[in-house]
Amino acid sequence: MTQLQTTEVPAAKNPSLAPPDKLAVTLIVNGVEQTLRLAPWTTLLDALRDHLNLTGTKKGCDHGQCGACTVLVEGRRINSCLTFAVMQDGARITTIEGLARNGVLHPLQQAFTDHDAFQCGYCTPGQICSAAGLLAEGKPLTRDEIREAMSGNICRCGAYPNIVAAIEQAMGRT
Structure with a gap:
């Protein structure tokens, strides 16, 4: 039986990686400009619910399969769980809270x-x-x-x- 010869490799220095800086993201939500500092991986859904307290938009499957998170971005319907907030920087977003006008239902x-x-x-x-x-x-x-x-x-x-x-x-x- 042949012995495997091993060479010792000095332990690699594994510096801890710092998380990325939060990014400034400006969203125009229901007609109001909002600037948030968000982790790059924050979904639009989480930005709306967790950072802007607009909880009408629902988190259903979180995989884009149920539509509970549908909002309008520049007038087009999208699943907000499938897009990062940073991808919508500067966009006009309408949620269920923004559809009524002057107290009159849409x-x-x-x-x-x-x-x-x-x-x-x-x-x-x-x-x-x-x-x-x-x-x-x-x-x-x-x-x-x-x-x-x-x-x-x-x-x-x-x-x-x-x-x-x-x-x-x-x-x-x-």
Whole structure:
């Protein structure tokens, strides 16, 4: 049996790595400019909830699969759990808290109420923000197209028929 010959290597110096500096990130959230100092890995969802106390946007799956975290960035719907806040530096962001104007509900918020388009309500902010982005896209949609366009937002209670009806009402179809 052959003996393995080993060479001793002096222990490598392992200096402890300092965490990266926090970065200044400016977000225009619901019309208000906010400058935050955030770790580079902070998601937009966590910046909104944990740093700006805007807790209407929900953390559901934290993997972009449920849509509970949907917000509008520059008018387009995105899953805020899948983007870093630093990637949105300077962007205009609208959350569920920013949809109503002067104490009047957004037409989608009113339609969701009118059609009882929620049960537990957990997914509702993401559903409404996604629907607002859908309406902003300006495409005339059939019921099937609405369902398809909203398929990234999951309602565990099954209020889908009422959600579609609410979107149709907000589109001016009742």
